[in-house]
Amino acid sequence: MRRLIVILPLVLFVALGLFLWNGIGKDTKTLPSPLIGKTVPEFSLSALLDEQKTITAADLKGRPALLNVWATWCPTCKQEHAQLNRMARDEGVTIYGVNYKDDRAKAKIWLDKYMNPYALNIYDPDGHLGLNLGVYGAPETFLLDAQGIIRYKHVGAIDQRVWGELRQKMKQLEVN
Amino acid sequence: MVRQVLLVVLLSFSSLASAAIDTYQFKDDATRERFQSLSTELRCPKCQNQNIADSNSPIAKDLRDELYRMLENGADDEQVIDFMVTRYGEFVLYRPRMSEQTYLLWYGPAALLLIGVIVVLLISGKRKKTEPGKPDGNLSDAEKQRLDQILKQEQNK
Numbered sequence: 001m002r003r004l005i006v007i008l009p010l011v012l013f014v015a016l017g018l019f020l021w022n023g024i025g026k027d028t029k030t031l032p033s034p035l036i037g038k039t040v041p042e043f044s045l046s047a048l049l050d051e052q053k054t055i056t057a058a059d060l061k062g063r064p065a066l067l068n069v070w071a072t073w074c075p076t077c078k079q080e081h082a083q084l085n086r087m088a089r090d091e092g093v094t095i096y097g098v099n100y101k102d103d104r105a106k107a108k109i110w111l112d113k114y115m116n117p118y119a120l121n122i123y124d125p126d127g128h129l130g131l132n133l134g135v136y137g138a139p140e141t142f143l144l145d146a147q148g149i150i151r152y153k154h155v156g157a158i159d160q161r162v163w164g165e166l167r168q169k170m171k172q173l174e175v176n
Numbered sequence: 177m178v179r180q181v182l183l184v185v186l187l188s189f190s191s192l193a194s195a196a197i198d199t200y201q202f203k204d205d206a207t208r209e210r211f212q213s214l215s216t217e218l219r220c221p222k223c224q225n226q227n228i229a230d231s232n233s234p235i236a237k238d239l240r241d242e243l244y245r246m247l248e249n250g251a252d253d254e255q256v257i258d259f260m261v262t263r264y265g266e267f268v269l270y271r272p273r274m275s276e277q278t279y280l281l282w283y284g285p286a287a288l289l290l291i292g293v294i295v296v297l298l299i300s301g302k303r304k305k306t307e308p309g310k311p312d313g314n315l316s317d318a319e320k321q322r323l324d325q326i327l328k329q330e331q332n333k
Contacts, residue, residue, distance in 0.1 A: 002302065009295055012288065031221055034265040101234070127238055134263040136221035136235045 033134055033153040040067070040148050041132035048099045048107055048121035055122050061148040064173040065094035066141055066166070068118070068158075069130060071102040072110045074138040080157035081114050087163060088117035093170075097121040100130045100138050141166070145173045200244050207247050214247075214256055215240055217271060221264045 035041075040057045047053040060067065068084065070077040087093040097118035099107045104123060111121075124130055133142070136155075143152040143166060152169055154162055202208040215229035220236040228236040228243070239260070246256050260268045272278045315323065 002298070005295060005298055009292060012291065028224065031265055031267050034262055131238060131242060132263060134221075134265070136264065 030155050031134075031136070033150070035134055035142075035150050036153065038150055040142075040144065040150060041129070043122070043124075043129045043132070045122050045124055045129060048097070048104060048123040049111075051104075051123075055120060057148060059120060060096055060144060061146065063094055063146050064170050065096055065119070065144050066170075067096045067098060067144055067150075069098045069100045069133070069135050069138050069140045069142075071100045071138050072106045073102065076157045077139045078114070080139055080159065081117070083158050083160065083163060084117040085115045087158075088119075091167075094119050096144075098129055098133075098135075099123050099125075100135060101125060101127040143169055143173075203248060210253065211244060211247055214253065215243055217269070218243070218260055219268045219270055221268060227270065 040060055042057050044054055044056050047055050066087075070081075084095055088095055095117050097120065099121055102123075102125065104125070107121075107123075111118075122129065127135075133140075139157060141154045141158055142150050143154075145151050151173060152166070154166065156162075158166070200208075200211065202211065212229070216227045218228045218239065220226045220228050220231040220233060220239070222233045222235045223231045226236070228239045230236075242259070243256060246259065251259075257269065257273075261273075266272055266275075266277070272281060274282060
């Protein structure tokens with residue numbers, strides 16, 4: 001019994017060491033979103049392509065979709081844009097856009113130039129919707145179910161590999 | 177001369193070292209102080225080892241603006257913290273709140289210290305009883321005989 005107590009610190013030290021070792025190399029830049037399982041925060045903003053049209057959170061309901069936060073000033077958004085185009089064109093994925101802290105004219109030119117994969121584009125020049133969504137670096141992509149509940153969040157560019165994961169999650173949502 | 181040159185060099189770097197500077201007009205000094213203390217306790221989600229007061233990143237600026245707006249509108253500290261946590265998670269707090277997830281974080285060090293103290297006390301207690309080389313006054317008969325022998329040998333020398 002005594003001997004057990006004497007080696008207890010060593011055991012604890014090893015346990016702590018293993019716990020910390022386990023953390024090495026993990027992605028520390030991506031924050032878990034506290035919004036997962038919650039609905040998209042309420043908003044009322046104009047459509048990017050049509051100033052007169054107002055978009056609210058209710059417009060994002062109906063089917064599983066991706067909500068992609070992008071801007072023309074964001075180089076990674078450009079990088080992922082071709083992938084978004086392929087997803088929308090070839091696989092019919094519904095992608096909603098949040099044009100985040102951007103300039104309407106520039107964004108329009110951008111979409112003309114690189115094609116428009118978005119079913120809807122919300123114009124969020126002050127970044128209020130972005131703030132409510134907990135956006136800290138564009139591009140960020142939220143996976144929404146048919147009820148407009150956030151199911152998953154990806155921070156960073158969407159490439160073929162990321163889309164593979166997202167597609168699986170989306171399919172599960174369609175089944176349910 | 178060297179001193180003057182050094183001074184100029186150091187001064188030219190001082191502007192680089194200063195943190196993000198905004199010009200907020202506060203309604204009173206108390207609000208200003210709360211702004212300063214809260215902005216140093218909230219962590220920037222993008223540049224993870226800086227607080228939002230120090231960071232120059234756009235998101236930190238947005239969060240400072242939001243903090244300013246909330247304080248000017250009379251929000252209390254709890255409301256500000258809740259606002260940030262519901263959007264960016266517990267991560268933004270440099271002092272994590274007490275919850276089931278953070279018990280280990282809060283109580284872990286004290287628990288480890290306690291365990292260490294207990295182990296040290298146990299070991300030292302054991303040592304005292306059986307410390308080698310110290311007579312405890314209770315010799316067995318065999319030991320007594322042997323002691324007598326040794327003493328006699330010494331006397332006979």
